[in-house]
Amino acid sequence: MNKENIKKEIMNKYSNELTSINDLYGDGYNDMSLMFYLINKRYLNWLSNDPNISINEKDILFRRKFYEILKVVGPSMLGCKQQIENRNWLNSPEDCIIDKGIILPDRPVIFAANHGFRDDVLATVLAAKRHGYILFGSLPLFFNTFNGFASSLVGGVLVNRKSKESKKSSIDKSLRVMELGADMIIFPEGGWNKTSEKLVLDLWRGIYTLSCEGKYQVVPISHYVRDMEIVNKNNIIHTVVDDPIEMYNLSEKDALTLLRDTLASWQYKMAEHYGRSTREKEMEGFETSNQKWHHHLEERMKWVERYDSSVERNSELRRKEIVRSEDVFDAIANVQNINVYNFKMVEHAKKLVKTIRENDYQKIY
Numbered sequence: 001m002n003k004e005n006i007k008k009e010i011m012n013k014y015s016n017e018l019t020s021i022n023d024l025y026g027d028g029y030n031d032m033s034l035m036f037y038l039i040n041k042r043y044l045n046w047l048s049n050d051p052n053i054s055i056n057e058k059d060i061l062f063r064r065k066f067y068e069i070l071k072v073v074g075p076s077m078l079g080c081k082q083q084i085e086n087r088n089w090l091n092s093p094e095d096c097i098i099d100k101g102i103i104l105p106d107r108p109v110i111f112a113a114n115h116g117f118r119d120d121v122l123a124t125v126l127a128a129k130r131h132g133y134i135l136f137g138s139l140p141l142f143f144n145t146f147n148g149f150a151s152s153l154v155g156g157v158l159v160n161r162k163s164k165e166s167k168k169s170s171i172d173k174s175l176r177v178m179e180l181g182a183d184m185i186i187f188p189e190g191g192w193n194k195t196s197e198k199l200v201l202d203l204w205r206g207i208y209t210l211s212c213e214g215k216y217q218v219v220p221i222s223h224y225v226r227d228m229e230i231v232n233k234n235n236i237i238h239t240v241v242d243d244p245i246e247m248y249n250l251s252e253k254d255a256l257t258l259l260r261d262t263l264a265s266w267q268y269k270m271a272e273h274y275g276r277s278t279r280e281k282e283m284e285g286f287e288t289s290n291q292k293w294h295h296h297l298e299e300r301m302k303w304v305e306r307y308d309s310s311v312e313r314n315s316e317l318r319r320k321e322i323v324r325s326e327d328v329f330d331a332i333a334n335v336q337n338i339n340v341y342n343f344k345m346v347e348h349a350k351k352l353v354k355t356i357r358e359n360d361y362q363k364i365y
Contacts, residue, residue, distance in 0.1 A: 003031065010044065017047045019162045026140030026306030033144035033306075040143045046158045047139075049169035051176035054158070060133075060182050063155035067131040070154065074126045077150075078119050079231035084127060085240045090269045102243050104130065105217060108178040109244060112207055113221040114200050114263050115187040117228040118303040119237065121147075124185055125154055127221050127239045132183030135174060137161050137190070137315075140306035147305065155182065161311045174210050184210065188259070191315025194300075194361040196293045199264035201362075202317045203256045208247055211255070217244035220262045224270035229299035238274055240266040290359050297365045316362045326356045 007021045018024070024032055048054040075082060086099040111132055113124040121134060133155040142148035142158065157173045160166035174184050188203040195201070211218055220242040227235050242262060247255035286292040301307070318324075332349035335342060357363070 014047050017049055017160055017163055017166050023160055023162055024139050024143055026308050036143045040149055043152050049165055051173045055173055055176045057180050060180050064131045066153045078122060080235045080237045081233045082123050082237040082239055085238055087240060102241055108183045110216050110218045111185045111221055112188050112218050114223055115189045116193040117225050118231055120223055123223055123237050124221050127241050130183055132185040133157055133177045135186045140308050145305045171209055175213055178214055191312050194297055194365050199267045200260050203260050204317050208252050208255050211247040215248050218247050219244050222263045222266035224267050226275050229296055238270045297361060301365055313363050329353050
């Protein structure tokens with residue numbers, strides 16, 4: 001097996017989908033894994049921007065059968081135990097009415113989940129209760145890990161977030177999946193939420209575009225884990241599956257706001273019930289909250305395989321119309337005409353910008 005020849009063949013065939021062969025590696029690696037060469041190389045055609053090449057009905061039917069097996073064995077594969085929540089109880093603990101669950105339409109839907117812990121993909125697949133293709137945006141993880149191989153058995157739409165053409169084609173590929181009768185599973189935050197203050201990041205517009213293209217309903221799936229850096233069966237994944245939303249009947253802004261608020265509201269309610277603690281307990285061993293959160297993220301990131309920081313650190317949607325404090329102080333910090341009247345403000349702005357960047361968790365991890 002001549003690896004260099006294989007790499008050349010890949011780049012010749014997928015020059016429109018890959019910016020370089022490094023797109024398949026991940027941080028700290030200069031080659032694909034043995035798993036890629038032995039098994040996962042067969043899924044390279046999923047990279048194609050042509051929906052007719054990357055998606056076909058035969059594959060969907062096969063993976064739908066595998067999903068029936070996954071529903072049985074999947075829960076044992078989770079590092080943490082999953083619990084589907086009673087929405088009535090979360091809204092009113094005194095209300096003992098059984099949550100009968102949601103009613104799905106006979107046509108495909110888009111399952112939309114929040115993103116931020118090791119098993120959130122599998123937990124979402126299991127919570128959906130129906131076979132769906134995963135919109136998968138981590139090529140190094142997909143092609144080089146067992147979790148990537150497991151995802152391939154469920155089915156996926158691959159998108160290379162380093163390539164504009166690949167990102168654009170992901171809508172057409174997802175539409176083909178749904179036109180062939182399968183659901184889609186999407187994490188509209190675009191990457192893990194590593195912030196300490198936002199329950200859910202701003203959502204990318206792709207899920208709205210897909211919903212409008214085919215008049216597909218969107219089903220919110222909200223997960224809450226008390227200690228996301230800990231993986232054991234005593235650390236519960238609390239999950240709410242909520243009623244479908246007709247996003248296509250709303251404006252883009254209203255639709256994305258509704259979906260984000262729905263995901264965040266359920267997270268807040270679950271945190272109220274399951275996340276109670278004291279500041280003294282949370283801060284034990286740390287002098288500041290920033291130290292605590294940096295430690296938390298370092299522990300959480302240990303579970304990530306084949307991480308591509310160049311992609312993940314820029315996965316958060318940062319709307320141009322939203323003015324950030326860093327932008328304001330950065331303008332002051334870079335003033336060229338320093339004089340006796342403004343030098344204190346400039347020095348203060350530089351310190352503030354440094355502090356903000358040191359604690360911009362989405363960009364650091």
